[in-house]
Every structure is written in C-alpha cells, then in structure tokens.
Amino acid sequence: MSIMRTKSIEQSIRETDEPEYQLKKRLSALDLTVFGVGVIIGAGIFTVTGRAAQEYAGPSIIISFVIGAVCCGLAALCYAEFASTVPVSGSAYTFSYAALGELVAWIIGWDLLLELMLGASVVAQGWSQYADLFLGQLGFDWPDALASGSHFDLLAFLLVATITLIVSLGIKESMRVNLVLVAVKVFIVLFVIVAGLGFVKASNYTPFIPPSQPTKAEEGLTAPLIQVLFGIEPVTFGILGIVTGASIVFFAYIGFDVVATTAEEAKNPQRDLPIGIIASLVICTVLYMAVAAVITGMVPYDQIDPKAALASAFESVGKGGYATLIAAGAVAGLTTVIMTLLIGATRVVFAMSRDWLLPPVLGKTNVGTGTPLRITISLGLFIALVASLTPIGKLEEMVNIGTLAAFTLVSVAVIILRRRRPDLQRAFKVPFVPVLPIVSALVCFYLMLNLSVETWLRFIVWMAIGFVLYFFYGHRNSRLSGRAKEGEVPSMTST
Template sequence: MDLLRTKSIEQSIADTDEPEYQLKKSLTALDLTVFGVGVVIGAGIFTLTGRVAHTMTGPAIILSFILAAVCCALAAMCYAEFSSTVPVSGSAYTFSYAALGEFFAWVIGWDLILEMFLAASVVAQGWSAYFGVLLENFGIVIPEQVAYGGVIDLPAVVLICILGFLIAFGIKESMRVNMVLVAIKLFIVLFVIFAGLQFVNPANYTPFVPAPQATETVTGWTQPLLQALGGGAPMAFGWGGVVAGAALVFFAYIGFDVVATTAEETKNPARDLPIGIIATLVICTILYGAVALVVTGMVPYQDLDPSAALANAFVAHGQGWMATLISAGAVAGLTTVVLTLMVGATRVIFAMSRDNLLPMSLAKVHPKHRTPSRITVIVTVICALVAGLTPVGMLEEMVNIGTLSAFVLVSVGIPVLRIRRPDLKRAFKVPFSPVLPILSALICLYLMLNLSVETWLRFLVWMAIGLAIYFLWSGHHSRLQTGKALHPDLEKTLRENH
C-alpha cells in the first residue's frame, strides 16, 4: 500500500464525468460569493466582536480583525490556486490527494468531516438560542425541555432537517434560499453600522489600545498547548492583546474554504472560484471592521456585553426595537451558516466516497436533482442528533483545529504541486511562492498551538479513529490502490492535451 501515491489532476477531473457520480454545474461567481459571505458572517460578527473587545483588545479589535484577515488571505490565495487548478468537489481533501498523496488526503478529509459536522451542529444550537430570544420578544415561549439547553434542542433539530431537505432537492435551490437569507443578514449588518453611527461617542475610543495586563493563567487541560509547553502566560490588551485577539477572531473568518467544496458544481471554476473566495474575504473584512468600530464607539469596551454585544449596544441607548431587529438578523444569518456547512460536509464525503476511501455506494447522486442525496440524509441525521442531544459547549475548538490543520496542508501543498506538476495550467497563482504558502502554514500552526490541551487530546483521539479506518479498510479499497480509476482513456487524452 503506497501511502504517498498521488491521484493525478487529470484523473480527478475525469472522475467528474462519470454519469452516476456527476454533479450539476450551475453556480456562478456571484453564487459563490454569496455562498462564502453566507457562511463567514455568522456567529462571529454577532457574538465574537463584543467578547474579544471586552476581554482582550478594547477598541483595537479592528486591528485584530485586520491582522486575522491578512492571515486568512494567505490561506485564501492557496485555496484559490488549488481550486482553480483542480475544479473537483472535496476542497482541501482533493487538493492534498493531488499534491501530497492518499494518506495525507485521508487525514485532511477526516479533519474536514470533523470540522463541518461539529460546526453545523454548534451553530444550529446558537441559532436556537437567538430564535428563542426572538420569539420571547413576541410573547412566545418555547417549553424549557425542548428549547435551547433543554433535554432536546428541538428548534435546532427542525432547522437542520429543513435545510437537509433543501440541500437534497438541489444545490441551486439551496443557493436561492441562501441568497435571500444572506441579503437579510447583510441588511442587518449595514443597519447596525449606519444606525449605530448616531450613537457613537469618540471618547469611547480612548485609549484605543488599552494598557496591557496579565490575565488569569489557565491551567490543566484547558490551558493553551503553547502555554503548557512553556510559552508563557497569556496577556490581555496592549499590542500583545491585539495579537492574541487576532488568534480568536481568526475563527470569525472560518468558512471561506467551504466555497472550494463546490468547485465541481461551478460553471467556470478556473475564473469563478478565485473570485468567490477572495471576494468573500474582502467583503467580510470590511463589514467586520466597520461593525467593530461602531460597537466599540457606542459603548465603552468595559461595558460591552460579551454574549450579545450588537443587540445590547442598542438596548443601552434605549432602542429596544432595534435590538429585536438585530436578533431577527442573527436568526437569518446563522441559518445560512448551517446551510453552507452542511453543503460542505456532503461534498467532502462525496469526494471521499467516489474515491472509495468511504463506501462508493454513498456517492451516487439523485437521478433528477444530481445531488448526493444518500450522503445528505446521513449528514442531516448526524448533525440533527449532535445539535439536538449533545451539550456541544466545549467542542467549538474542535472545529477550529480541524480547519487550521486543513489550512496547513493546503498551504504546504502549493509549492509541492508546483514542483511535481509545473506543466499544469493555473488560472490563479499565489504570488511569491514558496514564501507566502510556507508563511501561511506557519501562522496556522501557531494558531493551532494556541488551542487548549484538551482540544488537542480530543483531536488526537479523532485522528486515531480515522487512521484505524484507513489502515483496516480504506487504504486497501481505494480506487487509487486497486487501480480501478475512472475513465483511463479520458485521463490519457486529458494528459496529452494539457
């Protein structure tokens, strides 16, 4: 079993023409940008802004957002180069298969499954909390046993089931719903910016970078791994707090990589995927920075509500109806995040199943809608169970470590693939390679080291399960290992004409 054997780009592209496993090409650059903005602008802008400004950065949180955006931009460029060169479902999994080999592809695919399953479930629970608050504003109270934090989180389960039906019905139909919800979310975000300007007090920006202070050192399993390894105690505020804040708000940008999972359903992936990925990042950075400036200008950072800063900033100025409107926007906004993450999860599993690293029977698409309906059912059921029955609370960091590990491998894969396949046509190229891709990998690794010890332990357990599956079944049955590649004649033709 050759662990480092790669799957050729031509073979990956040829696989997409197999009728039983062929997805419908219907997405444009606009669809992809809306898709990306839909998943990136979510819990981060509604909750993370206030928490980080209150505890870590003060008004300088905008600098943290910019610094995190620069880090994400490096990874985004790597994704853009890969996705325009390898327009196949699977995102980082497919890229790693081409550049680093099957074993690393399995590892990253397994990481992405962890990321997207847990992320969809966690965000669905957050949606349930906002939904409950919104209903209470209209005098409707969900029974405690079936509400957020109850025995079963029924609203979260219902949301995931409805979205699962939409995804199974068709990717274009899902995007139409997503576009409407993203429009509502963007309206709310712009409303916060422009309505909040009238309540901004310039005095609240002083000091812009509060004096640094040591925070209470976290010990044991919950301390950051870097601290456990002797990296020193964490600091809040000051320039150290700005950098630490960037490590936190970085996760508000997570999701732009999901755009790459739809490569196979894009009409012109070489042009549209780089546009979709980079436009998503630019739009979200501008909106995050504007919201951060307005909210910290409306309320002194010491008085910001860490859990619902946007809504409560307006409550502090006696604008209760505005707070209700913002809560409604949060409900719409988080809906798009769950939808996009579920789409991403189905496409990663689809790509792995088509390669027979997971049972190939899962990858067959619906004859009419051309969507992976079997996988969609599985994703929907698992996400609904996790969101409805599990106190996810401490598992959010698992999402982050799965994402960052994917970023590391994608970044490393860029210079590797350029060496292995310099002949490939690349519609988009990362500038200053290999310097920028290596810098991207190092930054992502640094952020991983800032996650807690217990997160790393859970991650290692998840990886151990994945490795057991690979060595006991997947590695022996994959199409690459057994030689059962799709369309060998087509692969030969593509290679000759490339």
C-alpha cells in the same frame, strides 16, 4: 502498497464525468460569493466582536480584524490557486490527494468532516438560542423541555431537518434560499452600522490601545498548548492583546474554504472560484471592521457585554427595540451558515466515496436533483441528532483545530504541487511562492498552538479513529489499490 500513492489531477478531473458521480455545473461567481458570505458571517459578528474587544484588545480590536483577515487571506490565496487548478469537489481533500498523497488526503478529509459536521451542529444550537429569544420578543413562549439546553432541542432538530430537505432538492435551489437569507443578514449588519453611527462617541476610542495587563494563566487541560510547551504567559490589551484578539476573531472568518468544496459545480471554475473565495473574504472583512468600530464607539470597551454585544449596545443608548431586529438577523445569519456547512460536508464525503475511500454506493448522485441524496440525508440526520441531543460546550474549539490543520496542509501543498507539476495551467497563482504559503502555514500552526491541551487530546482521538477506518477499509479499497485495478468495486462490508 504505498500509503503515499497519489492520484493525478488529470485522473481526478476525468472522474467528474462519470455519469453516476456527476454533479450539475450551475453556480456563477455571484452564487459562490454569496455562498462564502453566507457561511463566514454567522455567530462571530454577533458575539466574537464584543468578547474580543472587552477581554483582549479594546477599541484596537479593529486592528485585530485586519490582522485576522490578512492571516486568513494567506490561506484563502492558497485555496484559490488549488480550486481553480483542480476544479473537483472535496476542497482541501482533493487538492492534497494530488500533491501530498492518499494518506494525507484522508487525514485532511477527516479533518474537514470534523469542522463541517460538528460546526453545523454547534451553529444549530446557537440558532436555537437566538430563535428562542426572537420568539420570546414576539410574545411566544417556547416550552422549556424542548428549548436550547434541554434534553431534546426541538428547534435545532427541525431547523437541520428543513435545511437537509432544501439541500436535497439541488444546489441551485439551495443557493436561491441562501441568497434571500444572506440578503436579510447583510441588511441587518448594515442597519447596525448605520444606526449605530449616530451614537458613537469619540471619547470611547481613548485609549485606542489600552495598557497591557497580565492575566491569570489557565491550568491543566484548559491551558493553551503554547503555554504548556514554552511557558508563554497570557497578556491582555497592549500590542500582544491586539495579536491575541486577532487569534480570537480569526475564527469569525472561517468558512471561505467551504466555497472550494463546490468547485465541481461552478460554471467557470478557473475564473469564478478565485472570485468567490477572495470577494467573500473582502466583503466580510469590511463589515466586521465597521461593526467593531461602531460597537466600541457606542460603548466603552470595558462595559461591552461579551454575550450580546450588539443588542446591549443599543439598549445602552435607549434603543432596546432594535434587539428584536438584531435577533432576527442572527436567526437568518446562522441559518445560512448551517446550510453551507451541510453542503460542504456532503461534497467532502462525496469526493471520498467517489475515490472508494468510503463505500462508493454513498456517493452516487440522484438523476433528478444532481445531488448525492444518500450522503445529504445521512449527514443531515446525524447533524440534527447531535445538535438536539448533545451539550456541545467547548467542542467549538474542535471545529477550529480541524480547520487550521487543513489550512496548514493546503499551504504546504501549494509549494509541493508547484515543484511536482510546473506544467499545469493555473488560472490563479499565489504570489511570492514559496514565501507566502510558508508564512500561511506557520501562522495557522501558531494559532493551533493557542488552542487548549484538551482540544488537542480530543483531536488526537478523532484522528486515531480516522486512521483505523483508513487502514481497515479505505487503504485496501481505494481506486488506487490493487483491488480497484482488478475491477472489483468495494461493498459496504469490504474490509
């Protein structure tokens, strides 16, 4: 049986009408835009901005954000075409099933699980740190034995458990909570921009592009793969520093792809999904650039605190009290990120189980809530345990490599599907095909090469586990297999 077997788009859409696997169509363009803003604006705006400016680009980090947005926008256009053409849960997994075949679809689905589950765990730990800081500023001392970095991070566990409960109630209920928290987060970001403008000094923007400086190269497993393969030495500041800064802040944009995982729950996916994906990216780009301009204008770039850029910037101008408000914004901001990542992960597993690549019993939706409860509770528990018990450290890079791998394959898939199915009605089309998708794929792959050898090795191990699962279960039990055609539904123990 060929591992390159593909499932037609028409078949994917037909399967969305199966009663036991049917999701409720309740999301509008506004819901999807808020969903996207909720997951994109997270720890990045509170931490990445300062670190990238201080270490790589100086005031020209503003240009880095533009470059990062353009690069991310290329992939966003590809996602928008697929999401409007194939309005089925699963995002890149579902798209690639139709264009690249079952094996590649499994690989992308496995990548997405890495991105979404590990991403939610990492963000939950970051939330715990900000929540601990926020509680301390309010005069409440959280026990060290249960704080972030301890053997059991209770705050992170309780947060994920609460979010899991909310997500289990239904997609619209989750979106109501998300809307409130996103509003709080955006208000804090706007407050930082407006309040900071009064303390901006024009002299801090000089030099706008600091002179280029060589920097110490990493060695061994921590070295970027591009350095090991091609001997390219790292450089900070100057034009190359702007490009390096763009590769750093690029990851602050990651998240718009999660919008595509809810395609099946959109009221009018052909119109609303492209709006949600592109609008959320544009809104976040404007906010990121404004924050970068304010921070580098308030504090000389070489004096920015990379760990707490926003809070320290206001402390440097005698407004330390604003740190409490910024911490509150971070707490609200990271909460929405975890919620959207959990929703995205459940929809990917839902799509894979509906295709019988995973046990189909997992994906059955609850009649009352219209959500896959088994998947939601299982993933929520897993994420809560990882967040509370695991010292994740550098595993954040694993989120990035999984995401970029998916971005690369989706870009390629746009070209392939255009050639295989020119007859499809596409509500949104990527312009300048095949040039633009090729550029998107090359940019994403280049950014993957900038990740460390250590990250690549971990990624290979994760993919090896995925291949074992696919060939021992998914390949033999999928809907496209001989067993499925004979009407045999695989069980949890099928091999």
